[in-house]
Amino acid sequence: MAAYFAANAHSISERVLRLGSLAVTGPLSAFMGQNDRGLSVRLAYSACRGMTQDRLLTLADEYYENFIEDQWLDQGLELIQQARRQGHRVVLLSEGLEMVMGRALKDLRGVDEVLCNRLEVRNRRATGRLQEPIIAGHEACQQVKKYAQEQQLDLSQSLAYATYGGDMLLLASVGHPCAANPDFTLRRAAREVDWPIVDYNN
Amino acid sequence: MNPLSIRKTLAGKHILLTGATGFLGKFWLVTILDLIPEIGRVSVLMRGKSRMPADKRFDDMVNHSPIFEHLHLKHGPELSRFISERVDVVEGSIDRKMFGIAPDRLKSLQENCDLIINCAGLTDFNPDLRMSFKTNVQGALNAAELAQSLKKSPQLLHVSTCFVAGRREGYIDEVVVDTECPKGLDYDVEAEYQWVLDSLNKLEDSFSLPADASSKRIRIRDLRLRRDSIKLGKDRAAYWGWPNIYTYMKHMAEAMLVQRFPELSMSMFRPAIVETSVRYLPGWNEGFNGSGPFAYLLKGWFRQIPAAIDNPFDIVPVDLVCFGMTNAAAAMLSGRAKPAYHCGTTHLNRLTIDRATELTGLAHRTHLRKNGRRFTDRFLKSRFEGIAQPDDTVWSMENIRDAARTLSRSLRNSPDWLPQFAKDKCQDWAYEFDRMDRALKPVEAMLDAFSPFTRDTWQVFLCQNLKDLKVEEPEFQFNPDAAIEWRDYWLHVQMPALRKWCFPKYAGTEIPRYTPEHTFQWDASLTNPAAASKTVTNIVGQGVVKQ
Numbered sequence: 001m002a003a004y005f006a007a008n009a010h011s012i013s014e015r016v017l018r019l020g021s022l023a024v025t026g027p028l029s030a031f032m033g034q035n036d037r038g039l040s041v042r043l044a045y046s047a048c049r050g051m052t053q054d055r056l057l058t059l060a061d062e063y064y065e066n067f068i069e070d071q072w073l074d075q076g077l078e079l080i081q082q083a084r085r086q087g088h089r090v091v092l093l094s095e096g097l098e099m100v101m102g103r104a105l106k107d108l109r110g111v112d113e114v115l116c117n118r119l120e121v122r123n124r125r126a127t128g129r130l131q132e133p134i135i136a137g138h139e140a141c142q143q144v145k146k147y148a149q150e151q152q153l154d155l156s157q158s159l160a161y162a163t164y165g166g167d168m169l170l171l172a173s174v175g176h177p178c179a180a181n182p183d184f185t186l187r188r189a190a191r192e193v194d195w196p197i198v199d200y201n202n
Numbered sequence: 203m204n205p206l207s208i209r210k211t212l213a214g215k216h217i218l219l220t221g222a223t224g225f226l227g228k229f230w231l232v233t234i235l236d237l238i239p240e241i242g243r244v245s246v247l248m249r250g251k252s253r254m255p256a257d258k259r260f261d262d263m264v265n266h267s268p269i270f271e272h273l274h275l276k277h278g279p280e281l282s283r284f285i286s287e288r289v290d291v292v293e294g295s296i297d298r299k300m301f302g303i304a305p306d307r308l309k310s311l312q313e314n315c316d317l318i319i320n321c322a323g324l325t326d327f328n329p330d331l332r333m334s335f336k337t338n339v340q341g342a343l344n345a346a347e348l349a350q351s352l353k354k355s356p357q358l359l360h361v362s363t364c365f366v367a368g369r370r371e372g373y374i375d376e377v378v379v380d381t382e383c384p385k386g387l388d389y390d391v392e393a394e395y396q397w398v399l400d401s402l403n404k405l406e407d408s409f410s411l412p413a414d415a416s417s418k419r420i421r422i423r424d425l426r427l428r429r430d431s432i433k434l435g436k437d438r439a440a441y442w443g444w445p446n447i448y449t450y451m452k453h454m455a456e457a458m459l460v461q462r463f464p465e466l467s468m469s470m471f472r473p474a475i476v477e478t479s480v481r482y483l484p485g486w487n488e489g490f491n492g493s494g495p496f497a498y499l500l501k502g503w504f505r506q507i508p509a510a511i512d513n514p515f516d517i518v519p520v521d522l523v524c525f526g527m528t529n530a531a532a533a534m535l536s537g538r539a540k541p542a543y544h545c546g547t548t549h550l551n552r553l554t555i556d557r558a559t560e561l562t563g564l565a566h567r568t569h570l571r572k573n574g575r576r577f578t579d580r581f582l583k584s585r586f587e588g589i590a591q592p593d594d595t596v597w598s599m600e601n602i603r604d605a606a607r608t609l610s611r612s613l614r615n616s617p618d619w620l621p622q623f624a625k626d627k628c629q630d631w632a633y634e635f636d637r638m639d640r641a642l643k644p645v646e647a648m649l650d651a652f653s654p655f656t657r658d659t660w661q662v663f664l665c666q667n668l669k670d671l672k673v674e675e676p677e678f679q680f681n682p683d684a685a686i687e688w689r690d691y692w693l694h695v696q697m698p699a700l701r702k703w704c705f706p707k708y709a710g711t712e713i714p715r716y717t718p719e720h721t722f723q724w725d726a727s728l729t730n731p732a733a734a735s736k737t738v739t740n741i742v743g744q745g746v747v748k749q
Contacts, residue, residue: 008585010560010563010587010589011587011589052557052560053689054557054560054561054564054689055560055564057689058564058567058568058693062568062571124557
């Protein structure tokens with residue numbers, strides 16, 4: 001997402017500079033992401049520093065239309081509907097930005113809330129910083145626990161579906177975890193602790 | 203002060219409107235007919251043309267201008283009766299004494315009219331000075347003279363422009379400055395008026411031809427006279443501190459009005475750059491001289507807009523202008539009017555030129571990505587957006603044209619040792635560079651004309667008078683801070699409207715004419731002298747006002 005924004009900055013020179021900074025921070029971000037996904041996400045979105053809110057909102061619409069809108073998997077949507085039928089409150093957790101993922105609330109019937117990252121904007125320009133709370137890795141898990149406390153939800157009765165190794169803590173904090181289309185790290189961990197694994201690609 | 207009721211104030215009133223065929227005048231007429239049908243009468247001043255008298259021109263306007271579609275759909279076959287009961291067409295011309303109105307009509311107007319709204323004006327930035335002087339200055343004086351002769355209530359609402367402030371910088375107050383020019387020098391407007399008259403007469407005399415001159419010589423004379431008249435006006439405007447002939451003449455009109463008619467009750471209504479409607483009948487635009495040329499320019503491969511970052515760019519939707527104008531008119535009719543009303547957005551909801559440039563680029567980007575016909579449009583041109591360029595840049599229009607001319611000269615003087623086919627190719631390319639230079643000349647002229655507003659002058663027009671004028675009907679309240687969210691307005695209202703209504707004109711193509719299901723025809727016999735008292739009685743009868 002940050003790369004798309006950087007590649008579509010206002011001027012050509014700005015695009016080169018922002019992509020260049022991502023190229024420098026990218027490997028660092030990938031390395032740090034193994035242990036601190038939050039730092040990795042912060043580094044990535046720092047490339048948006050100085051971009052106007054007008055541009056970011058327009059690019060957010062484009063990103064959603066090009067890369068997300070048609071990518072919802074039918075089985076995934078069915079899982080959401082199933083959760084609704086069972087009376088669950090459905091919360092979508094994403095490392096993406098609110099300006100992109102907010103549209104999911106409109107498109108996905110059955111999702112009650114989206115918890116995602118918000119770019120700090122001052123005088124209509126992004127500062128490059130994310131507002132607290134950060135939704136990434138361990139910090140996302142902390143936020144889920146806080147959310148559950150505020151909403152008076154019993155996590156031991158909750159379901160969670162996740163895909164990446166970085167979401168292990170999140171899955172461990174709920175009563176009914178499920179690895180959905182898991183990556184290698186999560187699949188191995190899920191097998192070790194006997195979490196259900198769901199594979200679907202339609 | 204209690205809020206003013208626009209409907210009650212205007213009910214039964216008779217207003218003479220000039221400039222009804224223009225963008226603002228037309229929209230205001232539709233607004234009044236739709237939202238204040240209890241208006242007594244609007245007399246619309248229209249010039250007859252050689253093949254079409256004034257009433258037929260009015261019919262043509264109502265039948266074919268798309269802004270009237272709403273009224274056609276609302277009233278259907280009853281529209282002719284509805285409008286004829288409220289509007290009468292008065293044949294005349296702004297540039298003649300008492301508008302050249304026939305004596306019997308004039309007498310009736312003088313006895314019944316409550317207010318004159320002078321909305322007529324030539325809005326080209328640098329037109330022939332003779333035309334601008336006649337319409338914008340002498341027209342205003344004729345309006346004031348007629349207003350002074352009104353027996354019921356001699357009142358004039360003169361539609362001017364915020365930009366009479368010229369190159370004055372900072373926060374511009376709502377006052378009429380008649381003895382000082384923007385450069386701060388003493389300014390005697392009567393002497394200036396005479397200077398313009400004398401200079402134009404001298405210019406015309408210098409181009410006089412014998413009676414038997416050929417038509418070709420006459421045409422050449424007219425072109426040269428026009429060119430010299432424009433130069434005269436531009437130089438004089440610049441001397442005093444106005445960026446163009448339009449603002450120079452509009453200021454002269456204001457200053458002459460206050461000095462020649464000190465006893466006349468009048469207000470100056472000064473809109474900023476009037477653009478697409480946002481709240482009432484959203485998406486309508488007919489303006490030719492606002493942000494449209496910029497947006498059209500940025501549609502292509504051109505990128506650099508000369509602009510100062512954070513320079514206020516005062517765009518105001520036409521419907522908000524009409525509400526402001528209506529409120530100012532109501533204030534005049536209630537004896538609450540202020541001497542001047544600014545009607546813009548920089549005070550209450552500021553848009554800057556760099557933001558407008560970026561929003562225009564984003565709008566083009568989105569449009570090209572979805573609708574671009576060619577791959578290069580969808581993938582390349584969509585990503586090649588306009589940029590507000592504050593400093594002198596190597597890519598300025600002047601430099602580009604210089605480069606084109608230099609390349610053309612070099613190619614025309616290609617070395618002799620080149621083979622013939624290469625020399626021919628050089629000549630072809632030289633021709634292309636000449637063509638590019640010629641095509642860029644009007645672009646450079648346009649950028650120069652706009653640079654006082656986008657780069658050279660920092661101005662915020664205070665709109666306190668309209669803001670403070672509280673009205674009972676919320677739909678009439680002037681509130682650009684609440685009505686406009688700039689990103690949403692620019693991307694979803696302004697740019698689509700420009701694409702639909704204005705870009706075809708710049709490209710030289712026609713916009714589709716509207717054809718109503720039921721043809722409108724104005725019926726002069728449907729005069730309604732009792733309508734005023736009847737309408738007021740109806741309102742009184744409904745218990746709205748006890749009189």
